[in-house]
Amino acid sequence: MSQNAKNQTDKNSAVKEEEKDSPVLIQMAIFASILFVSSLISPLFPASFPVPTPVIGLVLLYLLLLTGVVKLHMVKKFAEFMIGLIAFLFVPSGIQLAASLDIMKQQGWQLIIVIILSTIILLVVTAYTTNGFMWLRKHVLHRSTDVE
Amino acid sequence: MILELTQTSTYPWAKWLGDALSVVPGKNLYFGIFLSIIVFLIGQWLFKISNGFFLFQPLFVGMVLGIFVLWLMAKGFHTDIATFYTSAYKPGGDLIFWFLNPATIAFAVPLYERNDIVKRFFVEIFLSLIVGTVISLYAIYYLSRLFGLSAQGIASMLPQAATTAVAMPISTAIGGNAAVTAMACILNAVIIYALANWLIKIFHLNADPIGAGLGLGTAGHTVGSAKALQLGSVQGSMASISVVVISIVVDLVVPPFAHLMGLM
Numbered sequence: 001m002s003q004n005a006k007n008q009t010d011k012n013s014a015v016k017e018e019e020k021d022s023p024v025l026i027q028m029a030i031f032a033s034i035l036f037v038s039s040l041i042s043p044l045f046p047a048s049f050p051v052p053t054p055v056i057g058l059v060l061l062y063l064l065l066l067t068g069v070v071k072l073h074m075v076k077k078f079a080e081f082m083i084g085l086i087a088f089l090f091v092p093s094g095i096q097l098a099a100s101l102d103i104m105k106q107q108g109w110q111l112i113i114v115i116i117l118s119t120i121i122l123l124v125v126t127a128y129t130t131n132g133f134m135w136l137r138k139h140v141l142h143r144s145t146d147v148e
Numbered sequence: 149m150i151l152e153l154t155q156t157s158t159y160p161w162a163k164w165l166g167d168a169l170s171v172v173p174g175k176n177l178y179f180g181i182f183l184s185i186i187v188f189l190i191g192q193w194l195f196k197i198s199n200g201f202f203l204f205q206p207l208f209v210g211m212v213l214g215i216f217v218l219w220l221m222a223k224g225f226h227t228d229i230a231t232f233y234t235s236a237y238k239p240g241g242d243l244i245f246w247f248l249n250p251a252t253i254a255f256a257v258p259l260y261e262r263n264d265i266v267k268r269f270f271v272e273i274f275l276s277l278i279v280g281t282v283i284s285l286y287a288i289y290y291l292s293r294l295f296g297l298s299a300q301g302i303a304s305m306l307p308q309a310a311t312t313a314v315a316m317p318i319s320t321a322i323g324g325n326a327a328v329t330a331m332a333c334i335l336n337a338v339i340i341y342a343l344a345n346w347l348i349k350i351f352h353l354n355a356d357p358i359g360a361g362l363g364l365g366t367a368g369h370t371v372g373s374a375k376a377l378q379l380g381s382v383q384g385s386m387a388s389i390s391v392v393v394i395s396i397v398v399d400l401v402v403p404p405f406a407h408l409m410g411l412m
Binding site for chain 2: 031032034035038047048049050051052053054055057058059060061062065066072075076078079080082083084085086087088089090091092093094095096097098099100101102103104107110111112113114115116117118119120121122123124125126127128129130131132133134137147
C-alpha cells in the first residue's frame with residue numbers, strides 16, 4: 001500500500017470513529033467475547049497468584065484498543081453506560097453485608113474502624129506517594145509534570 | 149435446598165409471600181432485582197432533595213436500607229437475616245452483581261482515552277503504586293495492632309487494596325478470613341463513594357490529578373474509578389490503571405509482607 005493510500009484510509013477510519021457508534025448489540029458482543037476469552041485465561045494463573053476474569057478483560061480490551069483491532073467507537077457507548085451504572089451495580093455487594101453481620105458482632109467495632117481508616121490510608125498514601133515521585137520528576141529529573 | 153419460610157409464619161399474607169420467596173435458590177430473581185433498584189432510587193431521591201448530603205449517597209442509602217428491609221422481613225418470617233438473604237435476595241442480587249464484570253472491563257476505555265498520560269508517566273505510575281502499597285501495608289498492619297485485632301484479623305485487613313476476587317484467596321493464603329476481607333473491600337468502595345469529595349478537599353488531593361486518580365482507584369476499586377472519572381479524564385484513566393496494577397502488586401507483595409511480619 002502506498003503512503004498516500006495509507007494516509008487516506010487512516011483519515012477515513014478517523015472520520016468514521018468520530019461519526020458513528022457501533023450498534024449496541026455489536027458492542028455487547030465485543031464485551032461478551034472478551035469476558036469469555038478472559039474466563040478461559042484466568043484459571044491458567046496459579047492459585048497463589050489469582051488474576052480474576054474482569055481484570056484480564058480490562059487488560060485485553062486495553063490492548064485491543066492500543067493495537068487498533070477494536071476501535072473506540074465500537075465499545076465507547078456501552079462502556080460509558082456500564083461505568084455510569086457502577087454505583088447501582090454495587091448495591092448487591094453492599095447488601096451482601098447482611099450475611100456478614102455475625103462477623104461484625106464477633107470482631108466488634110474495632111474492625112469497622114480499622115477498615116474505614118485503612119480506606120483513607122490507601123487513598124492518601126497512594127496520592128502523596130505519587131506527589132513525591134512527581135516532585136522527583138520535576139525537580140531532580142527536570143522533566144515536565146504538566147497535565148492539562 | 150428448599151427453605152421452608154412458610155411453615156414458620158403465622159399470617160396468611162406471610163404464607164403467600166413466603167411461598168413466592170422461599171423457592172429453590174436461583175429461581176425467584178425478581179425480589180433481589182426489585183429491592184436493589186428501589187433502594188438505590190430512594191437513595192438517589194434522598195441525595196437530590198438533601199442537596200447532596202454525603203450520608204445520603206445513593207450507594208450507602210441503598211445498602212443500609214436494603215439490609216434494614218431484609219432484617220425486617222427476616223424478623224417477620226422468624227428466620228435469621230443471613231438465611232433470608234441467601235434464599236430470597238441473593239439470586240436476584242447475584243444477577244445484578246454479575247454485571248460488575250463488563251463494567252470493570254469498560255474502564256479500559258477511559259484508560260485508553262488518556263493513553264498520552266499513561267505513556268508519559270509510566271514509570272511514576274508504577275513506582276507510586278508499588279511504593280504506596282508497601283507504605284500502606286505497614287500503616288494498616290500497625291493500625292490493626294493498635295486496635296487489638298487478632299493475627300487472623302490483621303491478615304484479613306492486608307489484601308484489601310486489591311479487588312475482592314484477588315483479595316479473598318490472598319487473605320486465606322496468609323491466614324486471614326476471606327469473608328472479613330470481602331467485607332473490607334465492599335466497605336472501601338462504599339466509603340470512597342460517600343466521602344471522596346470531602347477527603348479530596350481536606351487532604352488537598354486535587355492539586356495532582358494523577359495522584360488523586362491513583363489513590364481513588366487503589367482505595368475504592370471500580371467504584372472509586374467511577375468517582376475519579378467524575379473529577380476528570382486524567383483521574384479516571386489513572387484510577388482505571390491502578391485497579392489492574394494494584395491487584396497484581398497485592399498478589400506479589402502481600403504474601404511476603406505477611407511472612408515478614410510473622411503472620412504465617
